[in-house]
Amino acid sequence: MSRRMMLAGNWKMNKTISEAINLAVRLKYSCNSVNDRDIVLCPPYTSLKPVAETVKDSSIEVGAQNMHHQLSGPYTGEVSPEMITDAGADWVIIGHSERRQHFSEDNQLLHEKLATAAREEIKVIFCVGETEQQRDEGKVAEVLTSQLKETLSGLDHPDFVELVIAYEPVWAIGTGNTATPEQANQAHQLLRQVLADIFTAEIAGQIRILYGGSVKPHNAAQLLGQSDIDGALVGGASLAADDFTAIVKFDTEENISIVDF
Ligand code: PGA
Secondary structure (H helix, E strand, C coil): CCEEEEEEEEEECCCHHHHHHHHHHHHHCCCCCCEEEEEECCCCCCHHHHHHHHCCCCCCCEEEEECCCCCCCCCCCCCCCCHHHHCCCCCECCHHHHHHHHHCCCHHHHHHHHHHHHHCCCCCEEEECCCCCHHHHHCCCHHHHHHHHHHCCHHHCCHHHEEEEEECHHHCCCCCCCCHHHHHHHHHHHHHHHHHHHCCCHHHHCCEEEEEEEECCCCHHHHHHHEEEEEEEECHHHCCCCHHHHHHHHCCHHHHHHHHC
């Protein structure tokens, strides 16, 4: 089974509106020949609409980095699902480790957010990943399994317009310590097995699993050449047009197995 490669840029809390437009314009031109891979840009809320307008006549899609699980109400400072889609977002990132860590988002809340995204027909990039301590303690399988089971159980896969999983080991995010291609692929295979338990093996075979954590132009081809790695969620390197373009256009000629499952 072939899964289409996806490259998503998570700009985090970076870029003013004019900087965001500038980056989007550059990417629109540098990536305009790419038609066999999906590209998603996730700017901060304030730049969603300007970036969406900038890329609207290209194949690049736009995502928000978060959203509230309620549709409206007295939640000062929060942004609703309708607000992000109205601003032009097709996608939303849910459960990024920085949200889990700094904003106390737990599996129960993430389940609510996933359910809302499914209902509101917003495509989802759902992040999971273990901390360094959990890896040292040999708990990778346990952590990844509970992160998927406690959030996705009770939801049907067909409810989602699209569900993409991002495996982001916390110790690799923003640190320059990338997981080895083998470590990442092993985690992806485990995640796919858990997805098969939650849904079906057929559905699990269709779900794209991205790797995230210090993906750079120099390591992209090796990581993305692995059998179960279907793309990347890129933080730091997505802030520079040249770097993100190099990752989007990574060369997998030596690793053509990415299209086989
Ligand atoms: P990084 O971030 O590429 O800067 O490690 C990845 C992410 O947090 O999505």
